[in-house]
Amino acid sequence: MVDLQQQYQQIKPEIDNGIQEVVDSCAFINGPAVKSFQTDLESYLGVRHVIPCANGTDALQVSMMALGLNPGDEVITTSFTFIATAEVIALLNLTPVLVDVDQDTFNIDPEAIRRAITPKTKAIVPVHLFGQSAPMEEILEIASQHNLYVIEDNCQAIGSDYIYTSGLRKKAGSIGNVGCTSFFPSKNLGCYGDGGAIFTNDDELAKQLRIIVNHGMTIRYYHDLVGVNSRLDSIQAAVLRVKLKHLDEYAAKRRAAADYYDHAFAGQPGLKIPYRYPKSTHVFHQYTLITSNIDRKELIEFMASREIPVMIYYPVPLHLQKAYLDPRYKEGDFPVTEALSEQVISLPMHTELDEEQLAHITSSLLEFINR
Numbered sequence: 001m002v003d004l005q006q007q008y009q010q011i012k013p014e015i016d017n018g019i020q021e022v023v024d025s026c027a028f029i030n031g032p033a034v035k036s037f038q039t040d041l042e043s044y045l046g047v048r049h050v051i052p053c054a055n056g057t058d059a060l061q062v063s064m065m066a067l068g069l070n071p072g073d074e075v076i077t078t079s080f081t082f083i084a085t086a087e088v089i090a091l092l093n094l095t096p097v098l099v100d101v102d103q104d105t106f107n108i109d110p111e112a113i114r115r116a117i118t119p120k121t122k123a124i125v126p127v128h129l130f131g132q133s134a135p136m137e138e139i140l141e142i143a144s145q146h147n148l149y150v151i152e153d154n155c156q157a158i159g160s161d162y163i164y165t166s167g168l169r170k171k172a173g174s175i176g177n178v179g180c181t182s183f184f185p186s187k188n189l190g191c192y193g194d195g196g197a198i199f200t201n202d203d204e205l206a207k208q209l210r211i212i213v214n215h216g217m218t219i220r221y222y223h224d225l226v227g228v229n230s231r232l233d234s235i236q237a238a239v240l241r242v243k244l245k246h247l248d249e250y251a252a253k254r255r256a257a258a259d260y261y262d263h264a265f266a267g268q269p270g271l272k273i274p275y276r277y278p279k280s281t282h283v284f285h286q287y288t289l290i291t292s293n294i295d296r297k298e299l300i301e302f303m304a305s306r307e308i309p310v311m312i313y314y315p316v317p318l319h320l321q322k323a324y325l326d327p328r329y330k331e332g333d334f335p336v337t338e339a340l341s342e343q344v345i346s347l348p349m350h351t352e353l354d355e356e357q358l359a360h361i362t363s364s365l366l367e368f369i370n371r
């Protein structure tokens with residue numbers, strides 16, 4: 001699905017240098033590379049504060065802790081996402097309230113958010129799924145009407161622009177009270193291990209976030225809050241500094257591959273190409289088709305016989321996951337999510353797809369469809 005080896009070869013001297021510098025300095029934790037990356041990312045995103053942390057899941061958890069959410073508070077999020085989004089809500093003894101998604105964008109449906117609000121609702125967690133921003137203006141409006149926090153799960157859309165009705169552009173993740181991202185190797189901005197970051201424009205909140213990621217410590221060995229240990233290490237920061245410089249070029253390469261796929265599949269019976277939401281640029285974390293009347297298992301086997309991986313993101317909606325079964329929800333409650341989980345397929349999507357590979361992937365899939 002991704003080709004990190006080829007990508008590394010393109011930037012090897014810069015990456016090797018960056019890593020070597022950290023090793024030479026032995027400043028493995030909170031070294032200068034972490035501070036530099038933090039500043040670089042702040043200016044790239046146009047946010048006042050970036051708080052690096054250990055992974056995207058921690059970014060979400062620490063955000064909810066810093067906002068002072070308490071057990072029993074309801075947090076609204078989407079039923080069609082990676083489990084981490086709901087996992088941290090459950091871990092903090094908050095109540096995840098799931099809502100359905102829009103069938104074109106795969107992102108949280110603002111009307112469904114409105115219907116899910118109760119007096120206990122404290123926050124909304126939109127996920128910018130597969131590389132496109134959720135409908136942020138609608139979400140911000142709902143949040144301000146009901147006095148709710150907005151925590152953006154931007155693990156899949158770093159670099160994407162949300163485009164306001166006025167034409168104003170802001171980076172996905174920089175719009176709500178707080179934004180969270182992951183630098184897991186296969187993400188659009190991936191390091192060579194685990195990593196994550198939290199973004200905010202709120203000075204007070206930034207202070208809390210920095211304290212919580214560092215054991216709740218204000219002055220060394222004085223712990224004012226219950227915190228966690230969540231750090232981005234210096235080697236990962238060195239890798240990320242290099243890759244951040246290439247992020248826009250990487251997004252352009254992903255878009256070019258998506259354009260190729262779109263062109264090949266447009267109008268094909270049984271395949272619906274990804275909808276391009278006009279209020280967001282698309283950074284194609286995934287290229288996801290909606291199939292109809294196609295046996296996905298056969299399709300995946302056929303593609304595997306051509307050495308082409310095809311994945312299903314995500315095969316089981318959150319409310320039907322064993323660990324998250326809840327008497328509040330049953331099969332049929334989120335029809336769009338449930339249909340998508342039975343119909344979607346994702347094709348290889350990365351920065352190193354060349355014409356020959358794209359031709360092989362598209363012709364193989366078309367051959368399967370038109371058998």
Ligand SMILES: *Cc1c(COP(=O)(O)O)cnc(C)c1O
Nearest residue numbers: 055056057082084085155182184
């Ligand atoms: C990857 C991902 C996460 C978690 O990130 P990790 O760094 O793996 O902890 C959370 N939410 C979404 C939508 C993701 O894709």
